[in-house]
Amino acid sequence: MNHKKILMGKIDYINAFPVYYGLDHGMLPKWIEMVPGPPAVLNKMIQEELLHVSPVSAAFYAMNHRKLLVLPDLSISCYGKVLSVVLMTNLSLEELHRKKVILTHDSATASALVRLVFSQKGIEPVFFTGKLRELNDVPGDVDAAMIIGDAAMTKPWEDRFLNRIDLGELWYNMTGLPFVFALWVSPENCIDRYRDELKDALTLFYESRKNGYENIDSVIESGASRLNLDKEYVRRYFELLHCNLDMRKIDGLKHFFSLLHEHGLLKEKVNLRLLDYP
Ligand SMILES: C=C(O[C@@H]1C=C(C(=O)O)C=C[C@H]1O)C(=O)O
Incomplete structure (x- = not known):
C-alpha cells in the first residue's frame, strides 16, 4: 500500500519498551518515523x-480532549505500586502544608495527581515545576520532589530524602482502582487525512506489544542494561506496569478526571472518545 509518511512519538523511558519492542526489532515500516522524547x-x-x-x-x-482521539487498548498504567513515579520527602504528606514541593517538568499526569492528593487532604504546599533528572537538580530548600520515569528508579534520591511515596500505590489505597499515566492519541485533524496510516499503525502497535510480551526476557534484559539495574527488579517493574486499557483502567481514568474536575484542576468534564475503525 502507498502510505503517506507519519511521525510517531515514543516515550524514551523503559516503561514503553514492551509496546515498541516489535517496532524496535524489525517491524518498523519505512512510512513511520519514530520521534522519542520525555x-x-x-x-x-x-x-x-x-x-x-x-x-x-x-x-x-484530559485538558485537550476535544481535539484528540484515544487509541483503544493502549496505556501506561498500574494497579497499585508502579516504582517509577514517586514523591520523595523527609516529611509526611500532612507536614508538607506551606512547604516547597517541586514537580518534574517532564510530567503532566503525576503532577496533577500530586496536586489532587493534597487538595483532597486540604493541605496546601507551595508547588513549583522544574528539571528533576539528577539529585543535583533538587534545590536546597525543597521539602519534597516528584520524579517520574527512569530517573525515579536509578538516581540516589534516598541520599537526600527518607521517604519514597509510590504514587501508583497511593492512588490504589485511595480508590482501589488502577491508575493510567499515559494514553496513545491522535489529533482529530489527522484522522481523515491519515486514515489508512493510523489504522495500520494501530495494528502495528498491537503486534509490536505482543512481540514484546513474547520476548519479555529480552525486554527485561535491555531495560536492565540501559539503566544498570538488577534484572529481577526490572522483571518486577514490567509485572507492575501495564500497557493495555481495559474497562477497569478506563474506570480509574474516568474517576481521576472527575476528581480533577471537582477540585478545580480541570476546566471541563472529559468525554473520552476512542479512535474506532469499523
Ligand atoms: C509510569 C510512568 O508514567 C509516566 C508519567 C507521565 C506523566 O506523569 O505525565 C507520562 C507518561 C508516563 O511515562 C513513568 O514515568 O514511569
Whole structure:
C-alpha cells in the first residue's frame, strides 16, 4: 500500500519498551518515523500537530480532549505500586502544608495527581515545576520532589530524602482502582487525512506489544542494561506496569478526571472518545 509518511512519538523511558519492542526489532515500516522524547515534549508536539500519533500524559489528554482521539487498548498504567513515579520527602504528606514541593517538568499526569492528593487532604504546599533528572537538580530548600520515569528508579534520591511515596500505590489505597499515566492519541485533524496510516499503525502497535510480551526476557534484559539495574527488579517493574486499557483502567481514568474536575484542576468534564475503525 502507498502510505503517506507519519511521525510517531515514543516515550524514551523503559516503561514503553514492551509496546515498541516489535517496532524496535524489525517491524518498523519505512512510512513511520519514530520521534522519542520525555512525556511533556510529546504532549507539546501532539498539541502542535507535529506528531500524528503518540503516547501523551493522561492529564494532558484530559485538558485537550476535544481535539484528540484515544487509541483503544493502549496505556501506561498500574494497579497499585508502579516504582517509577514517586514523591520523595523527609516529611509526611500532612507536614508538607506551606512547604516547597517541586514537580518534574517532564510530567503532566503525576503532577496533577500530586496536586489532587493534597487538595483532597486540604493541605496546601507551595508547588513549583522544574528539571528533576539528577539529585543535583533538587534545590536546597525543597521539602519534597516528584520524579517520574527512569530517573525515579536509578538516581540516589534516598541520599537526600527518607521517604519514597509510590504514587501508583497511593492512588490504589485511595480508590482501589488502577491508575493510567499515559494514553496513545491522535489529533482529530489527522484522522481523515491519515486514515489508512493510523489504522495500520494501530495494528502495528498491537503486534509490536505482543512481540514484546513474547520476548519479555529480552525486554527485561535491555531495560536492565540501559539503566544498570538488577534484572529481577526490572522483571518486577514490567509485572507492575501495564500497557493495555481495559474497562477497569478506563474506570480509574474516568474517576481521576472527575476528581480533577471537582477540585478545580480541570476546566471541563472529559468525554473520552476512542479512535474506532469499523
Ligand atoms: C509510569 C510512568 O508514567 C509516566 C508519567 C507521565 C506523566 O506523569 O505525565 C507520562 C507518561 C508516563 O511515562 C513513568 O514515568 O514511569
